[in-house]
Amino acid sequence: MPLSSLPLAPPPAAETRLVARLCARDESAMTAFYERYGSTLYRRILRLVRCPATAEDLLQEGLVKIWHAMPDYDAARGRLFSWSLTICQRRAIDHLRSAPHRLTCRTVWDEEHAALHQLPSTGSAEYLGVRELLHALPPAYRRVLELRFFEGYTQQEVADYLALPLGTVKTRNRTALQQLAGLFRIPLPA
Structure with a gap:
């Protein structure tokens, strides 16, 4: 059976609650999201762009995009962090290609x-x-x-x-x- 057809493990209850709060546009949920994932997302962006100021800007843009795209998030397709990381990495790559x-x-x-x-x-x-x-x-x-x-x-x-x-x-x-x-x-x- 290919890996893509295997069911994903259910996300932890804390992540499910965070996703629900983000989808409900709870601003404190975005703060919790940032505290939980922000430093890791920043480090991954920094590794791509190699400029701290640019990485900070791209992280901010990525967080805004995540906030606006939350209604499109589908937990059945992947975890919140993976989805968010993909958004931030794509933003960094777009910047590098600009x-x-x-x-x-x-x-x-x-x-x-x-x-x-x-x-x-x-x-x-x-x-x-x-x-x-x-x-x-x-x-x-x-x-x-x-x-x-x-x-x-x-x-x-x-x-x-x-x-x-x-x-x-x-x-x-x-x-x-x-x-x-x-x-x-x-x-x-x-």
Whole structure:
């Protein structure tokens, strides 16, 4: 029997009461909902957007959407938290896909990239000239490393951002690291 056809376990009585209060537009129920789920929803949004202020805004928008969509909630299809998490995650993903967000990210990256060329080579441990060495790499490999190591993306996030298969990102990452190691003359483990 497929999992989708299995009946869901009944929600706890406290959740059933909370749902009833939310559907009845009890504002204190929204406060209770926030106290129960708000921090977890915030952390999940923050993991996606990586900006605390943006995560707070998106959580607020998500809570408003949850409040207005409560009549559409169906306990037979899933738990309140799962439904709420889906709403908040979709809001965060919509934000990440939005043109203004992508333009902002691109502008910030371009400004950082331009400032990079103005930095003097100090020879300190913090500044080894790695960014300059990236220019010796093919652009496709360079972009993967920039996203991975300077912007903190995971390999899966790089694949999603560049619309590439995960295997391609992994190969470019490994090949680029091998080429950089060769420039530094550092042997890498096989």
